[in-house]
Amino acid sequence: MKEFSYTIKEEVGIHARPAGLLVKEAKKYESKIVLTKEMKSAEATKLMAIMGLGVKCGQTVKVEITGADEETAYENMKSFFENNL
Numbered sequence: 227m228k229e230f231s232y233t234i235k236e237e238v239g240i241h242a243r244p245a246g247l248l249v250k251e252a253k254k255y256e257s258k259i260v261l262t263k264e265m266k267s268a269e270a271t272k273l274m275a276i277m278g279l280g281v282k283c284g285q286t287v288k289v290e291i292t293g294a295d296e297e298t299a300y301e302n303m304k305s306f307f308e309n310n311l
Contacts, residue, residue, distance in 0.1 A: 228300040229290045232307045239282040244311055249273045251306045257293025259303060270303075 236244055252259045252270035259270035263285060268275035270289075281287055289307070291299045 227290060227292045228296050229288060230300070230304055231286050231288050232304075232311065233286045234281055234283055234311050236311045237283050239285070240276060240279070240287075240311065242277065245273055245276045247310055248276060248306070251303065254302075255291075255293070255295050255299035257291050257296045257299045259299060260290045260292075262288040262290070 234240065240248065249271055261268050261270055261276060261279060261281075263279045263281055266279055268279050270276065279287075289303060291303065293299070
């Protein structure tokens with residue numbers, strides 16, 4: 227398992243557009259990718275679950291990646307967060 231924490235910089239947090247991009251990115255990998263915010267978790271491939279976390283600008287999410295391609299998924303998801311959120 228690989229994990230990292232990221233503080234959201236996107237002004238509107240993880241709303242529909244960035245959540246959609248996140249789901250699209252997460253579906254590229256075999257590994258299970260889970261976002262956690264304040265004891266609530268959501269799989270990164272489930273749009274409504276991600277939006278249900280209600281992540282706002284300045285809040286920190288933990289991203290856990292587990293699976294066959296976790297190394298690649300970790301590097302690419304970390305880069306995705308830094309460039310898009």
